[in-house]
């Protein structure tokens with residue numbers, strides 16, 4: 507959904523499982539910033555099926571994890587997931603739109619404590635999540651991605667300027 511008035515945030519990279527527009531198997535999240543929070547509106551579909559008619563818990567977890575990766579724009583740090591906990595409070599029906607909102611709860615050194623909630627159009631909170639992200643530098647990605655891909659991931663990011671790239 508186009509939420510006019512909110513800043514649209516760029517995907518982590520075009521093939522990202524969570525937000526990459528060029529990944530047909532991905533969630534293709536569109537993420538917006540609202541003050542210190544980020545959010546996405548998502549209706550899980552047949553690709554994300556767990557039990558009949560319901561979203562798979564792993565798909566819900568992936569959506570939360572990726573959305574946490576957008577809080578990094580707010581925090582202005584590069585970080586990766588160390589722990590992720592999802593509370594599945596109620597089944598999530600396929601096709602029902604949920605707004606997932608994430609924010610920094612608090613920071614402790616390199617540790618970013620994050621929290622998120624997924625609320626349906628009907629006002630029901632069906633899942634919440636907490637994560638610990640650890641701040642890293644760009645070199646963290648260099649061992650596994652090609653130099654070109656790592657460079658491409660960060661050249662489109664506002665955080666690039668912080669790293670002097």
Ligand SMILES: CCCCCCCCCCCCCC(=O)SCCNC(=O)CCNC(=O)[C@H](O)C(C)(C)COP(=O)(O)OP(=O)(O)OC[C@H]1O[C@@H](n2cnc3c(N)ncnc32)[C@H](O)[C@@H]1OP(=O)(O)O
Nearest residue numbers: 518571572575578579584585586587588589615616640663
């Ligand atoms: C928008 C921004 C741009 C894009 C961003 C990038 C793309 C993002 C894409 C997003 C996609 C979605 C996201 C994804 O999919 S991210 C992909 C999934 N995640 C990973 O692949 C991460 C794999 N793990 C690692 O690489 C290492 O473990 C890291 C780098 C995380 C830490 O290894 P490192 O050797 O560096 O650090 P450390 O082990 O000494 O620990 C560091 C500190 O943390 C403390 N600690 C540890 N565990 C716990 C705990 N359970 N409770 C409390 N504290 C804990 C620990 O005591 C220490 O504290 P201190 O001694 O310093 O005080």
